[in-house]
Every structure is written in C-alpha cells, then in structure tokens.
Amino acid sequence: xxxxxxxxxxxxxxxxxxxxxxxxxxWRWHITMLTSILHxxxxxxxxxxxxxxxxxxxxxxxxxxxxxxxxxxLGSWLGRVVMxxxxxxxxxxxxxxxxxxxxxxxxxxxxxxxxFASVVxxxxxxxxxxxxxIIAAVTGGL
Amino acid sequence: MMQPGFRxxxxxxxxxxAAKHGVNHxxxxxxxxxxxxxxxxxxxxxALRLAPTGYVGAVGWLHSPWNASLLVLLLxxxxxxxxxxxxxxxxxxxxxxxxxxxxxxxxxxxxxxGFVLAALSVLKVAFSAAxxx
Numbered sequence: 001x002x003x004x005x006x007x008x009x010x011x012x013x014x015x016x017x018x019x020x021x022x023x024x025x026x027w028r029w030h031i032t033m034l035t036s037i038l039h040x041x042x043x044x045x046x047x048x049x050x051x052x053x054x055x056x057x058x059x060x061x062x063x064x065x066x067x068x069x070x071x072x073x074l075g076s077w078l079g080r081v082v083m084x085x086x087x088x089x090x091x092x093x094x095x096x097x098x099x100x101x102x103x104x105x106x107x108x109x110x111x112x113x114x115x116f117a118s119v120v121x122x123x124x125x126x127x128x129x130x131x132x133x134i135i136a137a138v139t140g141g142l
Numbered sequence: 143m144m145q146p147g148f149r150x151x152x153x154x155x156x157x158x159x160a161a162k163h164g165v166n167h168x169x170x171x172x173x174x175x176x177x178x179x180x181x182x183x184x185x186x187x188x189a190l191r192l193a194p195t196g197y198v199g200a201v202g203w204l205h206s207p208w209n210a211s212l213l214v215l216l217l218x219x220x221x222x223x224x225x226x227x228x229x230x231x232x233x234x235x236x237x238x239x240x241x242x243x244x245x246x247x248x249x250x251x252x253x254x255x256g257f258v259l260a261a262l263s264v265l266k267v268a269f270s271a272a273x274x275x
Contacts, residue, residue, distance in 0.1 A: 043228075054256045060267055141194045
C-alpha cells in the first residue's frame with residue numbers, strides 16, 4: 001500500500017526522543033487562547049446538555065409524575081446551577097461558532113480583530129445568559 | 143493499489159486526507175452549525191416559554207407540529223454536530239488504538255441512542271391525544 005521507495009528516500013529520523021513543540025505552560029495566557037479552549041469546553045458541556053434534553057423528552061413521554069420529578073430536579077439548587085452553566089455554554093459556543101464560520105471564509109485572523117472578537121464573544125455569552133435568566137425570572141420560569 | 147507513476151505526494155495527500163474520510167465531516171460540521179444557530183435560538187426561546195407551564199402546557203406545546211418538528215430537527219442537528227465534535231476531541235487526546243476505537247464507538251452509540259430515544263419520546267407525545275399519555 002505505502003510507497004516503499006518514498007519511505008526509503010525520506011531523511012532518517014535521529015535516534016532518541018523526538019523534539020516536542022512548546023506546550024500550554026510555555027505560552028503566556030492570551031484571550032484568543034482562552035476562547036479557543038472555552039469553545040471545546042463548552043462543546044463538551046453542550047454534549048451533557050443534549051443528554052439533559054433527552055431526559056426531558058423521556059420524562060415528558062413517561063407521564064405527569066415523571067415529568068414533575070424531572071422538572072423538580074432541574075429546578076433544584078444544583079439543577080439551576082447546571083442550567084445556568086448550560087445557558088452560558090449555548091451562547092458562548094453559538095457566538096464563537098459564528099466566529100469559526102467567519103474564519104472559514106478566511107477573514108478575522110489579524111491579531112487586533114481576533115482579540116476584539118474574543119472580547120465580543122465572551123461579552124455576548126455573559127449578557128445573553130443574564131438576559132435569558134432575567135426573562136425567566138420575570139415570566140415565572142424559575 | 144498505488145501506482146508509483148506520476149502522482150505527486152501532494153496529490154496523494156489530497157485524496158482522503160489523514161482521517162481517511164475526506165471532507166465530509168468538515169462540511170457536515172459547518173452545515174449543522176448553521177442549522178443549530180437558528181434551532182438553538184428557537185430552543186432557548188421555547189425553553190423560556192415552557193419553563194412556567196407544567197406538564198399539560200408542555201404536552202400541548204408538543205401537539206403543535208411546528209414545535210415537534212423543530213425539536214426533532216434540533217435533536218438531529220445537535221447530536222450530529224456533537225458526534226463529530228467529540229470525535230475530534232477523542233482523536234486529539236486518545237492515541238492507543240483500543241481506547242480510541244472504544245471511545246469513538248461509545249460516542250457514536252451515545253449520540254445515535256440519545257437521538258432515537260429523545261425523538262421517539264417527542265413523537266409519542268406529539269401523536270398522543272390530549273391528556274391520554
């Protein structure tokens with residue numbers, strides 16, 4: 001399968017451990033780095049959120065008792081903390097996802113633009129989350 | 143079978159790439175992202191509407207074909223997007239073949255299972271007569 005001739009022509013690897021590229025602890029913390037890590041972290045959070053949504057659908061299909069118990073769980077102190085975190089995940093991943101689509105178009109890579117967009121994305125996630133929770137409080141959803 | 147012939151290493155690399163399945167995931171991840179942008183905004187709005195209503199309100203909400211359809215679409219796009227996203231994470235951090243294959247399979251099963259379970263639950267409620275679940 002592999003091209004034996006090309007392999008033979010490749011330069012010989014030096015014996016011993018391969019050099020490693022600098023890892024996390026070498027770099028100064030930077031906001032673009034933070035948003036990049038948060039995108040992955042919030043994505044994992046939304047994975048859990050999708051499973052919470054599955055639980056909601058199953059409890060609804062299981063009848064009034066199960067639905068009441070599940071909503072009681074979500075409305076508990078811990079449940080609200082989880083739902084608040086999930087709201088942050090939704091809005092951060094959404095805004096930063098739009099940023100990824102802009103990158104796919106080849107735009108937004110200049111350091112100043114990238115830094116500014118990072119601030120905008122974080123600010124959007126915080127503000128949108130607060131707005132949603134204020135609306136929920138006002139409309140009796142809490 | 144690879145002919146030594148005239149294909150350059152670049153041409154060969156462009157074939158299916160390192161992941162062996164071409165650009166399907168790249169395009170799929172972005173297409174589902176665009177869909178999710180709208181579906182999640184609808185989802186958050188819907189969650190706000192549903193939070194104060196109890197069981198009867200939620201069942202009535204799902205009796206609307208629009209709500210049921212959009213929720214199934216949200217689940218489909220969400221689990222599709224989640225499956226690809228977590229696959230990338232696994233491929234980045236898990237390198238032993240057995241653990242990697244196991245983690246990828248588990249991810250696939252969770253996403254497929256989660257979608258089917260939730261979608262059928264939604265359809266069961268959506269197709270039920272009011273107050274007869």
